[in-house]
Amino acid sequence: MNDSPAIEFAHVQYRTSGNRVLLFDLNLAVRRGEVLMLLGPSGSGKTTSLKLINGLLAASEGRVSVDGKPVAEWDLIRLRRHIGYAIQEGGLFPHYTVWENAALVPKLENWEPGKLRARVEEVLNMVGLPPAEFDTRYPHQLSGGQRQRVGLARALAADPPILLMDEPFGALDPITRAELQREFKELQQRLSKTVVFVTHDVSEALLLGHRIALMDQGTLRGVYGPREFLAAADSAVKPYIDAFRAMQQVFQT
């Protein structure tokens, strides 16, 4: 480790093969151990930014660096095993059991069996799926919330220093979502990973993030702490604050 930011975007542009620009001149540094929320409506470039970090997409201009090393210079397989990835609906392997899904990355890394077993057990317990009850189940035998937990366990299994999360709680009912958000927050306080978390939900961003990067139409509008965000003067922030206040009022009455 060095004192460079965990993740850094320098003048990054991303164009599709059809030459549509999805991301304009992005400059952003993610500090070690922080949870950075990428907040914005769909099409704002947040998922694109996330995929540039683990090399699922390659920047058209500029440079994305992880641990001070440009993504283009990383061995992509090594880079990806160094970064946990959790997505909406989990993206679990339907033909793998809960155990096999969670064990995926340590297995790819050829961990020795004893260490692997201990770690998978630990990580399943961590996400609230006791292995004794869940290890042999298949994803289709789980609820949406449970699938999401397995997705999180899989992302955490090899203990990567960085986690990327793409609306991981987006498809859940409000109660399960709140529960997972709370547990994620506790987990993060314990593990202090560097997390980049994509969301379009302002209260999720305020609840989980150390900082919030607001994106709009492929541009970064600003990066704010939760308090700063609520006080920000940017016109792009306003609709989010309004939505948040409106929701608060509902709860207060």
Added chain:
Amino acid sequence: MFDFIFSHPREVLALTAEHLWLVGVSMLLAIAAGVPLGIFLTRRPRFKGVVLGGNSIIQTIPSLALFGLLLPLPWLGARADRLAVFALTLYALLPIIQNTYVGITGIDAPVREAATAMGMTSRQILWHVELPLALNVIVAGIRVATVICVGLATIAAAIGAGGLGEFIFRGLSMVDNHVILAGAIPAALMALAADQLLGLAQRLLARVGHAR
């Protein structure tokens, strides 16, 4: 109606065995070529038009004509069974290539994306994700191809490759339905058996794979 079959059991068995051999070898070759070709198309989709289109053209050539057209070819034309196997393989190829391609490309995008993002190499993704999840669709293609192949193999007798078609052509020339049936009935049973067997395999795989 079955007089001929019962009075010539040895001959019926021998031709049935020959028929099975023609179909078996052709199918093995078609699977060995078709599955890798289907996988190749998922990696290089721009060849899809050429490969699938070329194969569709072969499918439109009447089998009798194809057997005849291949006859003058140097190495192939030298032995009738060799030529028959080659032609049958060509016919069996399309459903196998197509189903391999469709089976793999039909896998949920998030599953494939997660596999890549977890740091699986493309070979690991192929063996641990794509093939297991596409297997029952691939077997469905093999099933269709096998049934087509059992039927078409009867035509191979026209070029002297043997098989149950011998009885059918002999019966036609003798205007003797008993002899025709001695070829047609075992061939039909063989097609049904292959269909049932592979259907069973497919259901088993679907159960594992959708539990998957």
